[in-house]
Amino acid sequence: xxxxxxxxxxxxxxxxxxxxxxxxxxxxxxxxxxxxxxxxxxxxxxxxxxxxxxxxxxxxxxxxxxxxxxxxxxxxxxxxxxxxxxxxxxxxxxxxxxxxxxxxxxxxxxxxxxxxxxxxxxxxxxxxxxxxxxxxxxxxxxxxxxxxxxxxxxxxxxxxxxxxxxxxxxxxxxxxxxxxxxxxxxxxxxxxxxxxxxxxxxxxxxxxxxxxxxxxxxxxxxxxxxxxxxxxxxxxxxxxxxxxxxxxxxxxxxxxxxxxxxxxxxxxxxxxxxxxxxxxxxxxxxxxxxxxxxxxxxxxxxxxxxxxxxxxxxxxxxxxxxxxxxxxxxxxxxxxxxxxxxxxxxxxxxxxxxxxxxxxxxxxxxxxxxxxxxxxxxxxxxxxxxxxxxxxxxxxxxxxxxxxxxxxxxxxxxxxxxxxxxxxxxxxxxxxxxxxxxxxxxxxxx
Numbered sequence: 147x148x149x150x151x152x153x154x155x156x157x158x159x160x161x162x163x164x165x166x167x168x169x170x171x172x173x174x175x176x177x178x179x180x181x182x183x184x185x186x187x188x189x190x191x192x193x194x195x196x197x198x199x200x201x202x203x204x205x206x207x208x209x210x211x212x213x214x215x216x217x218x219x220x221x222x223x224x225x226x227x228x229x230x231x232x233x234x235x236x237x238x239x240x241x242x243x244x245x246x247x248x249x250x251x252x253x254x255x256x257x258x259x260x261x262x263x264x265x266x267x268x269x270x271x272x273x274x275x276x277x278x279x280x281x282x283x284x285x286x287x288x289x290x291x292x293x294x295x296x297x298x299x300x301x302x303x304x305x306x307x308x309x310x311x312x313x314x315x316x317x318x319x320x321x322x323x324x325x326x327x328x329x330x331x332x333x334x335x336x337x338x339x340x341x342x343x344x345x346x347x348x349x350x351x352x353x354x355x356x357x358x359x360x361x362x363x364x365x366x367x368x369x370x371x372x373x374x375x376x377x378x379x380x381x382x383x384x385x386x387x388x389x390x391x392x393x394x395x396x397x398x399x400x401x402x403x404x405x406x407x408x409x410x411x412x413x414x415x416x417x418x419x420x421x422x423x424x425x426x427x428x429x430x431x432x433x434x435x436x437x438x439x440x441x442x443x444x445x446x447x448x449x450x451x452x453x454x455x456x457x458x459x460x461x462x463x464x465x466x467x468x469x470x471x472x473x474x475x476x477x478x479x480x481x482x483x484x485x486x487x488x489x490x491x492x493x494x495x496x497x498x499x500x501x502x503x504x505x506x507x508x509x510x511x512x513x514x515x516x517x518x519x520x521x522x523x524x525x526x527x528x529x530x531x532x533x534x535x536x537x538x539x540x541x542x543x544x545x546x547x548x549x550x551x552x553x554x555x556x557x558x559x560x561x562x563x564x565x566x567x568x569x570x571x572x573x574x575x576x577x578x579x580x581x582x583x584x585x586x587x588x589x590x591x592x
Contacts, residue, residue, distance in 0.1 A: 148200035171298035238483030256288035321485040369400025406443035443472035476506035
């Protein structure tokens with residue numbers, strides 16, 4: 147039999163446009179290992195129905211794409227398709243929302259359970275047109291990436307980065323996040339990661355690991371093994387990890403050319419991953435990362451309970467003065483499976499229940515120290531300044547001076563232009579609110 151593995155892009159934020167989530171490749175490999183034909187399709191809602199050919203469709207659903215996914219699922223079922231739904235939106239009991247909307251819903255999955263599901267479909271035990279929805283869950287967290295994941299690293303569009311998973315889980319308990327295998331951290335194994343990297347065509351790969359470097363010994367051994375391949379590697383980690391000079395030096399030797407770190411907020415009240423908000427220490431860490439020839443991005447969340455009206459200016463000024471090469475800032479978004487969502491719901495602070503607006507750029511909750519209008523206006527004006535062409539020109543010029551006119555500077559320019567387009571689309575199409583705050587003026591680097 148054949149299966150189409152479908153991911154619907156949200157109308158404002160395309161979750162899979164630049165990077166293909168490893169779960170899509172994983173489902174394809176698991177299906178092929180069962181003898182099924184499998185295709186991965188990432189399209190808009192409007193294109194979805196015409197793109198599907200297989201009798202079975204598995205849909206990977208993020209919260210902002212959930213309403214569109216439900217609409218597509220309903221149409222597919224009327225055409226006699228068996229529809230399986232899973233993904234981040236259904237964690238933490240949210241599978242109840244999908245009952246009656248699909249044939250199977252998975253809160254979590256493993257290769258063993260996926261194989262049994264395909265067997266049941268092939269044997270006719272799950273058939274199209276059924277009134278009840280089967281529920282799948284992997285309570286023992288048996289999910290693992292395929293040992294032969296390397297088969298998928300080159301299955302992507304020309305403009306997409308190769309994604310290579312290096313770990314599973316996250317040991318931290320941030321209330322705004324609900325990661326796969328929360329509370330755990332499982333290294334994938336150096337040999338299989340190096341096999342993936344060696345198989346990869348092209349020179350740039352993203353290592354998928356929310357806290358890369360958490361296991362220092364393992365990370366340094368991985369970087370030593372990766373060095374002879376001379377690949378350009380992008381990683382995500384925390385500011386606490388990159389404060390370790392020995393670890394950063396190992397990353398540089400292994401081919402890490404850019405990393406992103408979770409700063410979240412410059413306000414007091416949120417210390418994550420052992421990182422205190424010492425602004426000068428963070429600036430010194432950024433300078434040290436640059437000294438090792440690595441670009442660095444800072445990730446911020448605006449609208450946390452510890453944030454007041456000054457949070458936008460603080461983040462913007464830090465972005466300029468610290469010489470961060472990139473910044474990614476989004477609005478606090480209480481996704482439904484998180485502790486944050488449950489708390490804000492109990493406090494009656496959720497003001498928007500349309501999942502399509504849970505896109506990182508729309509205010510969906512009532513902040514503690516800001517009005518919803520202040521958060522909306524401050525964020526949109528922050529984006530207009532931070533992602534404006536003037537700032538892009540300054541940042542790319544600085545990168546040219548620091549790193550020369552090579553791949554890193556070119557990568558930085560392309561990345562900035564990409565986010566200029568994506569963020570511009572998000573803020574221009576988000577629900578409107580009246581203007582409230584003055585435009586953020588450029589801050590000089592000094």
